[in-house]
Amino acid sequence: MTLYFIGLGLNDEKDITLKGLEAIKKCKYIYLEYYTSILPTSIKKLEKLYKKKITVADRDLVEKKADEMLEKAKKSNVAFLVIGDIFSATTHVDLLQRAREKKIKIEFIHNASITSAIGVVGLEVYKYGKITSIPFHETKTPIQVLDQNQKQELHTLFLLDLDPITKKFLSINNAIEFLLKNNVKDQLAIACSRIGNKNQTIKVDKLSKLNKIKWDKFPQCLIIPGKLHFMEEEALQQWK
Numbered sequence: 001m002t003l004y005f006i007g008l009g010l011n012d013e014k015d016i017t018l019k020g021l022e023a024i025k026k027c028k029y030i031y032l033e034y035y036t037s038i039l040p041t042s043i044k045k046l047e048k049l050y051k052k053k054i055t056v057a058d059r060d061l062v063e064k065k066a067d068e069m070l071e072k073a074k075k076s077n078v079a080f081l082v083i084g085d086i087f088s089a090t091t092h093v094d095l096l097q098r099a100r101e102k103k104i105k106i107e108f109i110h111n112a113s114i115t116s117a118i119g120v121v122g123l124e125v126y127k128y129g130k131i132t133s134i135p136f137h138e139t140k141t142p143i144q145v146l147d148q149n150q151k152q153e154l155h156t157l158f159l160l161d162l163d164p165i166t167k168k169f170l171s172i173n174n175a176i177e178f179l180l181k182n183n184v185k186d187q188l189a190i191a192c193s194r195i196g197n198k199n200q201t202i203k204v205d206k207l208s209k210l211n212k213i214k215w216d217k218f219p220q221c222l223i224i225p226g227k228l229h230f231m232e233e234e235a236l237q238q239w240k
Contacts (some may be wrong), residue, residue, distance in 0.1 A: 012041040084112065113218075184207070191204075
């Protein structure tokens with residue numbers, strides 16, 4: 001019996017790999033982690049493709065009640081589905097460690113994530129510094145990370161908080177207001193929504209100009225570039 005960690009990619013139900021789909025068809029129980037990101041498609045469409053019933057796994061189930069899933073994996077094949085790639089959140093590493101402690105067989109099936117797909121904006125991926133999140137609650141951490149990255153002339157990727165269960169999302173507008181309120185200068189930034197989706201939106205401008213746009217398609221992220229190579233500057237022109 002096996003616990004499969006399966007990445008779903010960033011777009012819709014068709015982004016799953018053939019290997020991932022084959023694994024799901026072997027599983028008796030299917031759990032969809034549904035608190036670190038969202039897919040711009042419905043769970044019903046996933047179920048139709050998989051021909052399986054999906055259990056939505058919120059943060060409480062994954063972090064505090066994971067034994068339900070792990071005990072089932074001792075007797076049956078279980079799929080743990082993750083939007084994007086499987087280890088983009090530390091919670092998933094914790095689940096992996098708990099499964100190993102229980103001697104449960106594990107298989108990994110990776111997929112595209114925001115950290116790879118973000119290359120579409122035109123910045124060199126290896127020039128990103130530490131990634132940080134802007135949460136719903138007040139914190140200085142994103143500002144500290146930005147300062148550290150800028151001292152090293154590196155790009156900063158801000159992931160924006162969300163709670164799909166309650167349909168609560170922190171928008172690019174909220175993120176920009178947070179940054180400006182915390183004395184981040186009005187500088188060039190890249191605003192992105194639904195990266196990896198055919199309807200993705202990417203805009204490049206100063207923070208104040210980006211804040212005049214109503215950002216209402218999720219998930220979203222924001223980038224403040226570090227020192228730009230001339231090829232990066234040319235690549236960003238397409239989004240202005």
